[in-house]
Amino acid sequence: MKDVVNFLFEVGMLKKTPRTGYQFLGSGRESVADHSFRTAIIGYILARRESGVDPLKTTLMCLFHDLPEARTGDHNYVNKRYVQVDEEGALRDLAAKLPFGGEIISLVNEFNNGDSLEASIARDADQIDLIVELKEQKDLGNRYAQEWLGYALKRLNTQSAQEMAREVLNTDSTEWWFEKKSDWWVNGPQNNQHRKK
Numbered sequence: 001m002k003d004v005v006n007f008l009f010e011v012g013m014l015k016k017t018p019r020t021g022y023q024f025l026g027s028g029r030e031s032v033a034d035h036s037f038r039t040a041i042i043g044y045i046l047a048r049r050e051s052g053v054d055p056l057k058t059t060l061m062c063l064f065h066d067l068p069e070a071r072t073g074d075h076n077y078v079n080k081r082y083v084q085v086d087e088e089g090a091l092r093d094l095a096a097k098l099p100f101g102g103e104i105i106s107l108v109n110e111f112n113n114g115d116s117l118e119a120s121i122a123r124d125a126d127q128i129d130l131i132v133e134l135k136e137q138k139d140l141g142n143r144y145a146q147e148w149l150g151y152a153l154k155r156l157n158t159q160s161a162q163e164m165a166r167e168v169l170n171t172d173s174t175e176w177w178f179e180k181k182s183d184w185w186v187n188g189p190q191n192n193q194h195r196k197k
Contacts, residue, residue, distance in 0.1 A: 003097035010094060013070040021076035025144055028137045032069050035129055036062065042132075042164075043125035049160045053117055061111040061122035064104055067094060124161035127152050131165050136173040 014033040022028045043062035047055035066074070068090035075085055091108055095101030110119045131152050138145035149169070156162050172178075 004099075007094065007098055010070050011067070014066065017069055017074055019076075020074045020079065024076065024078060025134075025137060025142065025148065027140065027142045027145075028133060030133065032066050032074055036066055038132070039063075039065070039122075039125045039129045042128045043122045046121045046125055046128075046158065046160050046164065047118065050117065050121065050158070053121060057107070058118040058121050058125075061107050061119060062125050064107050065111045065122065065126065067091065067104065067108065070094065120157050121161070124156050124158050127155045128161055128164055128168070131168050132173075135168050135171075139173045 011033075014036065015031050017032045019030050019032060019035055022030070040059050040062040044055050044059045047053045047058035068087040071090040071094060072085045072087055075083055091105055095104045098104065110116055111122050114120055114123055131149060134145045134149050134152065138149065153162075153165055156165055
């Protein structure tokens with residue numbers, strides 16, 4: 001159990017590890033853990049849309065795909081031009097003492113290699129999370145986000161991911177909470193009877 005608990009502390013490092021691409025975009029920020037969480041949800045949704053796909057396996061790939069970054073940090077596309085990162089060594093070391101370490105290594109390797117439909121979907125989920133984040137930044141006025149979106153869209157493989165991405169681009173990022181045609185924003189809670197029914 002001691003090794004598992006140490007692993008939990010290590011996983012906690014992902015909450016403190018920033019995704020570094022935003023320094024080039026000029027706005028936005030998130031941790032690797034933030035990214036992995038929404039990526040896992042996206043992966044689950046995409047996997048449920050495909051027949052013969054294991055949603056649990058896809059979700060686990062999404063959760064685990066950036067685990068080595070607890071040791072290596074996040075390296076964006078500019079960093080990767082110049083820096084060699086031993087993600088395989090980091091993955092091997094973090095999994096070495098875990099009773100389920102072999103499973104984590106297998107899932108991350110499958111994700112990285114794109115060896116299965118689950119891996120392809122998980123990789124698409126990774127990009128969809130970026131697309132959602134870039135759309136939010138675009139809606140807030142970052143003119144570079146649109147250019148970045150073009151590259152992320154080209155990385156998508158599955159039809160479901162492409163469909164989801166189109167919907168992301170056609171949806172205002174505040175639509176889920178900001179009902180613009182509602183008089184709530186003028187009258188407030190005194191005119192909120194419809195919500196109590």
